[in-house]
Amino acid sequence: MSSLSYQDRVHKIGRITASIVLILIFVVPATISIVYNIFPPADKLLLGIGMVCMVYIPISIAEFLTYTPMLGSSATYLVFVTGNLTNLKIPCALTCMVNAEVAPQTEEAEIIATISVAVSSLVTILIIFIGMIALVPLSPLLSSEVLKPAFSQILPALFGAMGGYWILKQWKLAVTPILVIVLLYIFLPIPSGVEGALIPVMGLISVFSAKLLYKKGFIKSIEN
Amino acid sequence: MDYLSIANGRVLYILASIVIIVVIIQSVLFLRMSWKRGISIGISKTKLKETVKTSAFFAIVPSIPIVIALIAISPVLGLPFSWMRLSVIGSQSYEMIAAKIGASSMGIANLTDPGYTAQVFSNSMWVMSVGIIWGLVLSIFALKKYQNRMKIVQKKDSKWAEIMVNALFFGMLSVFFGEPIVSGGLSLLVLLSSAAIMLFITWIAKITGKQWIRDFALSVSMIAGMAFAILFSNLGAV
Known part of the structure; x- marks a missing residue:
């Protein structure tokens, strides 16, 4: 083994692979523009980029700040390459960490989270690949009226299950964020699709109230 | 073309x-x-x-x-x-x-x-x-620094670090509770049924002491919740 510590190695490999993917992301549209000689007009392109960045830079910063402490370094490098965080990777990794009985921010937890993110990414890639090949026969099945409610309700089904378990375990931490979000939804017209932007706000509120509860001695530790 | x-x-x-x-x-x-x-x-x-x-x-x-x-x-x-x-x-x-x-x-x-x-x-x-690209850019340039700070928090007070991570997760979880709780309807029914199934499976895992039941509890509860969604909407409950 090299003289680098494990953490240093994680950062090195993480940075190298993330950089390669970053470059490849731009290689795709660049190649198409060059091969087919289609360049969007610069002013229109900059307008579009400006618009998309206004939405996604704040969301990305918030996601990064929220999810990194949950996952640890190596899983974070991987998760920002493979995507689908909220609806798949985070619930999956957290459940595996609980089942393996490891505490967050320890090296054990980081290893469990990384294995979980890597395996679930590979499965997702495989399923999308199957979906792509079998797109024609699958389309009518997946977009059938019968199955529609099941897939439109996948997030309540997923977070209901996670919530039931976690709230029972640590109800003291759950009270404030749930109360705040219910009040928000009662008094503010929140359009659907902005959940991504609410996650960091609620995360901050939740951490702040947890700090208060911890300082006052209402919460002493997390029991597994 | x-x-x-x-x-x-x-x-x-x-x-x-x-x-x-x-x-x-x-x-x-x-x-x-x-x-x-x-x-x-x-x-x-x-x-x-x-x-x-x-x-x-x-x-x-x-x-x-x-x-x-x-x-x-x-x-x-x-x-x-x-x-x-x-x-x-x-x-x-x-x-x-x-x-x-x-x-x-x-x-x-x-x-x-x-x-x-x-x-x-x-x-x-x-x-x-x-x-x-921004999540990726942040990982490349800021992850090491951010994680080093997290490690300091963890070393100083590992109990708080654990509580903080859990609190962050509850913040995320609460976002998906707001709409169903306030508007009710199908989403709320699904939320409650999959929560109930999860608790039931976890309880079974506990009394039987079988780890594999715990491992599949989340997946099975989610799928059951989705099946309930089909059932509820066909019953015309909502």
């Missing part, structure tokens, strides 16, 4: 395949590295294998809506680019919004408008690409 012959052309298929293969290699690399490290710091093989099994099984169902998203966006953006975007980095919700921004900045209001030309397609691709 019809832009769809570019969007479904061979060049784009090759490019998409390269990106996806690189991401597969990266996943395997991290998997191997973590596995080895896990063994060397004394995590049991059973625990590591359980993590693999739980994750592989869990990932199947939430991947299906991504295939549905593929069905929805591929007629506009072509199959290879949609395939690449949904397999890597993107998410179902992001891709449509970003593609629309790409089109509207060219003066096209709808993705199905006849004015959607090769140039608009190229603009959409560029805009979507720039939009998605």
